[in-house]
Amino acid sequence: MLPGGSLQRVSTRASTGLDEILPASRARYLAEIVQEVHAYHAATQQQSAVARQIQQLASSAALLAQADRPTEDLEQLAQQLEVELTPENRSLLQAWPERVAKLTGPERATRESLSGTLVPKLSLPRFVDHGEQLRWLRSENLPGHFPFTAGVFPFKREGEDPARMFAGEGGAARTNRRFHLLAEGLPATRLSTAFDSVTLYGFDPAERPDIYGKIGNSGVSIATLDDMKVLYSGFDLCDPSTSVSMTINGPAPAVLAMFLNTAIDQRVEMFESEHGRTLTEDEQRELRAWVLSNLRGTVQADILKEDQGQNTCIFSTEFSLGLMADIAEWFVQHEVRNFYSVSISGYHIAEAGANPISQLAFTLANGFTYVESYLARGLAVDDFAPNLSFFFSNGMDPEYNVLGRVARRIWAVAMRECYGANERSQKLKYHVQTSGRSLHAQEMAFNDIRTTLQALCAINDNANSLHTNAYDEAVTTPTSESVRRALAIQMIITQEWGLSMCENSLQGSFIIEELTDLVEEAVLVELDRINSRGGVLGAMETGYQRGRIQDESMLYEHRKHDGSLPLIGVNTFLDPHPEPTQVVQELQRSEDSEKRDQIARLQQFKRTHAADRPAALEELRAAALRGDNLFEVLMDTVRHCSLGEITDTLFQVGGKYRRNV
Numbered sequence: 001m002l003p004g005g006s007l008q009r010v011s012t013r014a015s016t017g018l019d020e021i022l023p024a025s026r027a028r029y030l031a032e033i034v035q036e037v038h039a040y041h042a043a044t045q046q047q048s049a050v051a052r053q054i055q056q057l058a059s060s061a062a063l064l065a066q067a068d069r070p071t072e073d074l075e076q077l078a079q080q081l082e083v084e085l086t087p088e089n090r091s092l093l094q095a096w097p098e099r100v101a102k103l104t105g106p107e108r109a110t111r112e113s114l115s116g117t118l119v120p121k122l123s124l125p126r127f128v129d130h131g132e133q134l135r136w137l138r139s140e141n142l143p144g145h146f147p148f149t150a151g152v153f154p155f156k157r158e159g160e161d162p163a164r165m166f167a168g169e170g171g172a173a174r175t176n177r178r179f180h181l182l183a184e185g186l187p188a189t190r191l192s193t194a195f196d197s198v199t200l201y202g203f204d205p206a207e208r209p210d211i212y213g214k215i216g217n218s219g220v221s222i223a224t225l226d227d228m229k230v231l232y233s234g235f236d237l238c239d240p241s242t243s244v245s246m247t248i249n250g251p252a253p254a255v256l257a258m259f260l261n262t263a264i265d266q267r268v269e270m271f272e273s274e275h276g277r278t279l280t281e282d283e284q285r286e287l288r289a290w291v292l293s294n295l296r297g298t299v300q301a302d303i304l305k306e307d308q309g310q311n312t313c314i315f316s317t318e319f320s321l322g323l324m325a326d327i328a329e330w331f332v333q334h335e336v337r338n339f340y341s342v343s344i345s346g347y348h349i350a351e352a353g354a355n356p357i358s359q360l361a362f363t364l365a366n367g368f369t370y371v372e373s374y375l376a377r378g379l380a381v382d383d384f385a386p387n388l389s390f391f392f393s394n395g396m397d398p399e400y401n402v403l404g405r406v407a408r409r410i411w412a413v414a415m416r417e418c419y420g421a422n423e424r425s426q427k428l429k430y431h432v433q434t435s436g437r438s439l440h441a442q443e444m445a446f447n448d449i450r451t452t453l454q455a456l457c458a459i460n461d462n463a464n465s466l467h468t469n470a471y472d473e474a475v476t477t478p479t480s481e482s483v484r485r486a487l488a489i490q491m492i493i494t495q496e497w498g499l500s501m502c503e504n505s506l507q508g509s510f511i512i513e514e515l516t517d518l519v520e521e522a523v524l525v526e527l528d529r530i531n532s533r534g535g536v537l538g539a540m541e542t543g544y545q546r547g548r549i550q551d552e553s554m555l556y557e558h559r560k561h562d563g564s565l566p567l568i569g570v571n572t573f574l575d576p577h578p579e580p581t582q583v584v585q586e587l588q589r590s591e592d593s594e595k596r597d598q599i600a601r602l603q604q605f606k607r608t609h610a611a612d613r614p615a616a617l618e619e620l621r622a623a624a625l626r627g628d629n630l631f632e633v634l635m636d637t638v639r640h641c642s643l644g645e646i647t648d649t650l651f652q653v654g655g656k657y658r659r660n661v
Helices: 031-067 073-084 085-106 130-139 172-183 225-231 252-275 281-294 304-307 316-332 348-352 355-375 381-387 400-416 444-460 480-495 510-532 536-543 544-562 592-608 613-626 628-638 645-655
Strands: 110-112 118-120 165-167 189-194 242-247 298-299 342-345 389-395 430-434 465-467
Touching: 031 073, 031 085, 031 130, 031 355, 073 225, 073 510, 073 592, 073 613, 085 130, 085 430, 110 165, 118 645, 165 172, 165 381, 172 225, 172 510, 189 536, 225 252, 225 592, 242 628, 252 298, 252 628, 281 355, 298 342, 304 316, 304 536, 316 342, 316 355, 316 381, 316 510, 316 592, 316 628, 342 348, 342 355, 342 400, 348 355, 348 389, 348 480, 348 628, 355 381, 355 389, 355 400, 355 536, 355 544, 381 389, 389 400, 389 444, 400 510, 444 465, 444 480, 510 536, 536 544, 613 628, 613 645, 628 645
Parallel strands: 165 189, 189 242, 242 298, 342 389, 389 430, 430 465
Antiparallel strands: 110 118
């Protein structure tokens, strides 16, 4: 403050913390990615032309030799062109005949149909032209090979369907029962957890009117480590066939710490029960390290898409990004290799109204922003990139048929060419949930048809996991009956649908290949637009992403209401004798007894840990002020403190989220 009460002049017109997240030298990271992807495709065209010319010259020379005509000029020209072919591309062409022979030989992987037809698990192209071979190898290739357009693994995992069903309602015990229902009879346990809005905003269950009614509705209520243990009771969290996904963002660090402690304590209890004694300190350290290295699952923790397409940001953006980097750093230090530290999500962006191209562009841009943020933190790309995963919607638009193909190719090329990442880091793995926005309250039975088509797209595109929505989610939390039908949709596709015997059924389709190129270019154009606005964080400051989502949502609603976008049973093919009202037989809501029980459990937890709580919260606060890794501290804090107490403490040092206007 200057004399007279006037304020000091500042050199900038806006307050920003962007330089603390990304260095100024990396401001054009999205433009660099676009340039590298374009350069890669240009090189593909140039190198394919060279390969074709070399083959044509060799063929011409062979014909001349048969006629006893001179071939020296052709051979010399071919040798000159050979120099232009890069060693990598020469190796691709030389290795291709051997790969084909191996995949089509006597030991070829096939499945036999009822008619006795041996359907290949992988269908191969029959190109003779070397130019076409090289173009295909560089733009498509087989699943499991760069640029991973058709999939990141050579074959799908046997005995583990992609099913990962989303569930959460009431208290931890009720959701635990739903999990056991969903997992019953399946060879692999893949749980996906929905939390109630109280948990999503980091609050504790309470009798406050604005909280009480939301406890356990549209998700499970989790406030303490004890709740988390009940939630996953009866599941071996470290079993190789078990993986757990948690849809939580703002308070994700605390909830993740609860989950990791749950897995550790579960193994400790198993050891003590089996051996009849407590562990030594050395055994505890070894067991803890073993649990962390074997645990499989995902935490969403994507704060950028929360600002852009959803609203569960609770801390300031800068502080939240710092917490995400803390998790990534802690995962590297403790060698957590099979658990994804973030699920970079386009689903919520699509559900808010974005079209498939914007969904993919915004999501990839967010992913590259996390890469830049973690690199700025001092982490090595190959240490953290394998712990990144993605989450997309699948709707009815044609672009959804190639969404995974485009995402995998852009990510692989960018990670290799821009960041020098290794093969594991180049592989984009993603979960798909069928579109909730495409479900309608009118003619609800038709929703299963929409979901079936969307699931077919996801499975054909080699999505790594899949949730199929229940038909009644248009109006309520799904019932046990509707969830079972939704799960059956993808089981019928993977186990009954004949073409699922082939694992790369999209490859070779003219329309699929053309759509892939069209969507990829549209995504790159959008990345350029974001770059011109200062990158993802700069665009967020002006509300660019939210504005685009709103515009695209409005277009959908206009076309829905004027009938130019046909929706069967909604604006066309209407039932001539509709029922006066469509009654939902069973609305799923948490009961008062569950709400009261959850509050009572929280109070009991607080009484049990009353002596340790003040010191634990003070250490968390002090660690934040010192700039320590907060996730390291949270691993201890959650043993004594509730989610709401942790959130309140972090508000004091990290600030509350405020949307830019």
